[in-house]
Amino acid sequence: MVSSDQRRRQLAREKFERQQQRREDARRRTRRLTVVIASAVAVVAVIGGATYFATSGDDKDSKADAAASQSPSAEPSPSASEKTVPEPAMKIDKKSKYTMSLKTSQGDIAFEMDAAKTPHTTNSFKSLADKKFFDGTKCHRLTTDGIFVLQCGDPKGDGTGGPGYTIPDENLTALGKAGADGTVTYPAGTVAMANTGQAHTGGSQFFLVYKDSKLPPSYTPFGTMDKDSLEAVEAIGKAGVTGGGADGAPTKAVNISKAAVDKA
Numbered sequence: 001m002v003s004s005d006q007r008r009r010q011l012a013r014e015k016f017e018r019q020q021q022r023r024e025d026a027r028r029r030t031r032r033l034t035v036v037i038a039s040a041v042a043v044v045a046v047i048g049g050a051t052y053f054a055t056s057g058d059d060k061d062s063k064a065d066a067a068a069s070q071s072p073s074a075e076p077s078p079s080a081s082e083k084t085v086p087e088p089a090m091k092i093d094k095k096s097k098y099t100m101s102l103k104t105s106q107g108d109i110a111f112e113m114d115a116a117k118t119p120h121t122t123n124s125f126k127s128l129a130d131k132k133f134f135d136g137t138k139c140h141r142l143t144t145d146g147i148f149v150l151q152c153g154d155p156k157g158d159g160t161g162g163p164g165y166t167i168p169d170e171n172l173t174a175l176g177k178a179g180a181d182g183t184v185t186y187p188a189g190t191v192a193m194a195n196t197g198q199a200h201t202g203g204s205q206f207f208l209v210y211k212d213s214k215l216p217p218s219y220t221p222f223g224t225m226d227k228d229s230l231e232a233v234e235a236i237g238k239a240g241v242t243g244g245g246a247d248g249a250p251t252k253a254v255n256i257s258k259a260a261v262d263k264a
Contacts, residue, residue: 010181084164087120088127094119097264098126100223102134102152105255107232109208111191111223112264118170118222121193121202125222126261128163128204134259139208142237145246148211150233151194152256153204162203169193169200170220183214189230191223210237 092098094115102109115122128134139152140159154161175184186192186209194205195218202220210233225233241248 087165087167088124090119090123092119092123092126093263098122098261099264100125100129100259100261102256103258104139104232105257106236106252107228109225109229109232111208111225111229113223113261117174118220120167121170121220121222122261124163124167124204129259129261132259133163133204134256137256139236139254139256140249141247142241142250143247144237144240147213147215148188148237149207149209149213150236150250150254151205151207152254153194153206155204159205162205165203166200167193167202169195169202169218171222172217172220174221175217178217181214182216184217186213186215186219186221188212188234189225190221191225193220193222195219208233210234 092115096115098113098115100111100113113122113125133155134153137153137155138157139150140154140157141151143149143151151159175186178184188209188211190209192207192209193202194207195201195203197218199218206223207219208225210230236250236252236254239251242251
């Protein structure tokens with residue numbers, strides 16, 4: 001018999017997957033409409049209407065799902081057809097481990113990355129940090145029910161930004177085989193890549209797991225926080241979401257002033 005807690009988590013995951021599919025569909029519609037506007041300026045009004053209905057439909061469904069627990073948005077870096085720049089050339093030592101250090105308004109947060117297991121992800125984060133991509137950004141989303149993560153890495157701060165390229169999924173079997181519910185446990189302390197819900201769509205957004213969370217094994221686990229860093233993220237989680245609720249901007253604003261990646 002399925003317990004109420006299992007059912008709540010299942011609803012959260014199902015809602016999350018529906019949201020990701022709707023967002024991907026909306027982006028595809030937007031790309032098609034962008035081509036139209038480039039050839040016929042007169043259709044601007046039509047494009048605006050189509051975009052509005054795509055958005056309002058998502059809102060309507062969200063209200064219908066209000067009873068379901070919130071889940072982290074793995075919102076989006078560009079899909080393969082939206083790439084504007086190539087993935088950074090491989091420059092790291094694939095046999096080494098690296099540490100990413102974040103200086104934030106809520107204290108220092110650091111996690112170790114194993115290049116042997118996640119070379120593309122580690123190399124990308126090293127490249128972005130060296131270019132100061134993460135400096136001046138914020139962790140824009142916190143979830144506190146069903147799934148417990150703090151999401152960061154978006155230069156726009158609204159869940160839609162990325163570096164202009166995507167990287168392949170890696171290390172997806174590291175957390176074991178999915179159970180009957182299609183999920184694995186991402187343990188507290190794990191750092192994983194956000195994506196659009198489609199394969200190989202990671203960019204710069206990542207999430208920090210501060211309490212064991214069940215998710216489909218489709219988010220590259222590429223880092224592990226140290227004890228002090230986990231405690232810092234736990235404190236952010238305990239403070240909750242701005243305005244209440246279980247999904248939104250953290251009450252304790254997490255602004256990243258500097259990010260660096262160095263060999264461990």
